[in-house]
Structures are given as structure tokens and as C-alpha cells.
Amino acid sequence: MKNYLTLFVALVFGIPALTVSAQTIYIDENNTSGVEDGTRQHPFNTVEEGITGSKTGDTIFVKTGNYSPLDGEIKLRPGTILFGENPANTIINADIRDTTRNALPFEIHNLTFGELYCSRGTNLTEFYTKPCIIKDNICQYISVGHAGGYTENGELLTFYP
Secondary structure, three states, rough: OOOHHHHHHHHHHHHOOOOOOOOEEEEEOOOOOOOOOOOOOOOOOHHHHHHHHOOOOEEEOOOOOEEEEOOOEEEEOOOOOOEEEOOOEEEEEEEEEEEOOOOOOEEEEEOOEEEEOOOOOOOOOOOOOOEEEEEEEEEEEEEEOOOOOEEEEOOOOEOOO
């Protein structure tokens, strides 16, 4: 009992809440230094590395360039923002996919890419707290599957289960 009381007092009065802050992950295909950690000074040089190095809440900033993922597609990490420097000159030669069964929103801004496929499945028990946004991009096709969502005004795509 004494241990539980000590733990309770420590949690309430002595230990501050742990917070994990979102960060910006940088990608620049021109980084040939051999040092890549996703920072502005040492960006990753592929989109795949940037997404792999990200976590929920992060922004993945893609510098101007022409990126060609090895398998021809990019799988979004739920709850992240994929942001290009300029849609005319930040080109991902691939399709972008979001097929994870979750209710975390994602955003895609200022990129040129092939196609976007979003199909999150049925039976989601959570609801989105904010919409997914695809804005100011150049793409060939957007496919919204079951539980994917709807388009609005031709430029904003929001998803709700």
C-alpha cells in the first residue's frame, strides 16, 4: 500500500507530464554529404527515409527535386504532414497510398505526384478530430475508397469514416 501511495504522490506532485513535440523532418535529394539525420543541416535524401524517420504529428518537408522511390509508391505514415517546397518543382515520381486502418488525419501540400489512393477500411471505432487535407498539389488521379471521404470545391479533400 505504501508503494502505491508513494507512486500516487510522485505522479500528482513531483513528476511533470511527458510531452512529445512534433518536429519537421527535412528531405533534400542534393544532400550527398553522407550525413543524414532529417535535420535542416543534414536532411535525408529520399522520401522513404523521411517517412520512415517520422512519427505521428511530424511534418515531412520535401525540398525541390525529382524523387523516384524504388518501389514506385510512397506509403503515408498516419498523422503526418507531407509538404513540398513548390508543386511545380517538387516531384515524387510515384503513387501515394494511405491504407492504414486508423482515424489519424494526414495532409499533403505543394507536391507533384502520380496518384493518391486512400482506402481506410470499415469498422473504424474512432472518428477524425480534423479532416485529411490534400491541397495545392499537381496529381493525375485521386481514388477515395470505402470509408475514404469526399472532395470539396475541387481543391480540398476531407475524409470521415
